Amino acid sequence: MLIDPYPLARPWLMVMEPEVAHALSIRGLKTGLVRNPSKYDDPILATDVLGIRFANPIGSAAGFDKDGEVPNAVFGLGFGFAEVGTVTPRPQAGNPKPRIFRLPTERGVINRLGFNSGGMAAVSRNLKRKKATRPVGINVGANRDSTDRIADYVVCIQELGPHADYLAVNISSPNTPGLRALQSRDALQELIARVLAARDGLERRPPLLVKVAPDLTERDVTDIADIALTSGLDGLIVGNTTVSRPDGLLGESATEDGGLSGRPLFALSTRILADFFAATGGKIPLIGTGGISSGTDAYAKIRAGASLIQLYTALFYEGPGLVPRMKRELAHLLRRDGFGSVAEAVGTAGR
Numbered sequence: 001m002l003i004d005p006y007p008l009a010r011p012w013l014m015v016m017e018p019e020v021a022h023a024l025s026i027r028g029l030k031t032g033l034v035r036n037p038s039k040y041d042d043p044i045l046a047t048d049v050l051g052i053r054f055a056n057p058i059g060s061a062a063g064f065d066k067d068g069e070v071p072n073a074v075f076g077l078g079f080g081f082a083e084v085g086t087v088t089p090r091p092q093a094g095n096p097k098p099r100i101f102r103l104p105t106e107r108g109v110i111n112r113l114g115f116n117s118g119g120m121a122a123v124s125r126n127l128k129r130k131k132a133t134r135p136v137g138i139n140v141g142a143n144r145d146s147t148d149r150i151a152d153y154v155v156c157i158q159e160l161g162p163h164a165d166y167l168a169v170n171i172s173s174p175n176t177p178g179l180r181a182l183q184s185r186d187a188l189q190e191l192i193a194r195v196l197a198a199r200d201g202l203e204r205r206p207p208l209l210v211k212v213a214p215d216l217t218e219r220d221v222t223d224i225a226d227i228a229l230t231s232g233l234d235g236l237i238v239g240n241t242t243v244s245r246p247d248g249l250l251g252e253s254a255t256e257d258g259g260l261s262g263r264p265l266f267a268l269s270t271r272i273l274a275d276f277f278a279a280t281g282g283k284i285p286l287i288g289t290g291g292i293s294s295g296t297d298a299y300a301k302i303r304a305g306a307s308l309i310q311l312y313t314a315l316f317y318e319g320p321g322l323v324p325r326m327k328r329e330l331a332h333l334l335r336r337d338g339f340g341s342v343a344e345a346v347g348t349a350g351r
C-alpha cells in the first residue's frame with residue numbers, strides 16, 4: 001500500500017516561500033514521489049464536453065503546471081484533465097518577487113505572478129515528449145511588453161494548437177497591465193475573430209475557449225455572452241482570480257496587490273458562472289473555476305452551469321488526496337439527487 005507523504009511534508013511546505021514549495025511539488029511529481037494510489041473514476045462522473053470524453057469533470061487549472069512538465073503525473077492525482085499555462089510567446093520572468101502570498105485562515109492565496117512562462121517553444125517541446133494520456137488544454141497569453149497582444153495569442157495558437165485538446169485564451173489575469181481591457185465588447189470581437197481564424201488554419205481544429213474574470217458587470221456578462229454565442233467560440237472559462245477583497249480577510253498579506261484565489265473567491269465566481277449560464281441559455285459549455293475545495297463545491301459549480309470544473313489553490317492546502325475525495329463526494333451527491341450523469345446536473349440550480 002502506498003503512503004501519502006503529504007501530511008508529513010505539509011508543515012514544512014507551509015513555512016517555505018510559496019514558489020519554492022510549488023517547485024518542490026513539481027519536482028516530486030516528476031520523480032513519482034507525489035502521487036495518490038487511487039486513480040479510480042466512478043462511471044457516473046464520465047462526461048462528453050467540447051467533443052472530448054472526460055473520465056471525470058475535475059481538472060487542474062492553469063497555473064499549476066505552467067510549462068507542461070508533468071501532465072501525466074497530474075492525471076495520477078486523479079484529475080480528468082489538465083490545463084497547461086498560461087504560456088506566452090517568448091519566455092518571461094513575470095513580476096518581481098515576492099509575488100505569492102498565503103491566506104491560511106481563509107484557505108486563500110493572493111498572487112501577482114504576471115505570466116511567468118518558459119515560452120511557447122519550451123512548452124511545445126515538453127508536450128511532444130510527454131504524450132499525455134488524458135485531455136490537455138493549453139492556456140495562452142500575451143507578453144507584458146507586446147505591442148500587439150492579439151498577435152501574441154495568434155502565434156501561440158499556431159505553435160501550440162497541434163498539441164492541445166482545447167485552447168484557452170486568457171484575457172482575465174489582473175497581473176498584466178491592460179490585459180483585462182480585451183474583455184470590452186469591441187476589443188473582444190476583434191480578438192475572437194483573429195484567434196478563431198488562427199485556430200481554423202490548423203490541420204486539426206481544437207475547441208477554443210476564452211477565460212474571463214469574475215469582476216464583471218451585468219453589462220459585461222451580457223456583451224461577452226452575446227459575442228460568444230454569435231462568433232463561433234466553443235466555450236468560456238469562468239473565471240480567473242479577483243481583484244476584489246471580501247470583508248473579513250485576515251493576516252498581514254490580505255492587503256497585498258494581485259489576484260485573490262481559493263475559498264474567498266467561491267461565492268463570487270459561482271454567482272458569475274450562474275449569470276453566464278443564464279445569459280448563454282446553456283448553449284455553450286462553461287468551465288467553472290474559483291474556490292473549489294470539495295465535492296460539494298464541485299457539485300455547486302456544476303448545478304450553477306459548469307460542464308467541467310477546475311481547481312488549483314485547494315491543492316496548495318489539501319495535497320494529493322484531495323481529488324479522489326472530491327470524486328467520491330461528487331458521485332454520491334449526483335446519485336443522492338437522482339442524476340445519472342454529470343451532464344444531467346449542469347445548470348439545474350436555476351430551474
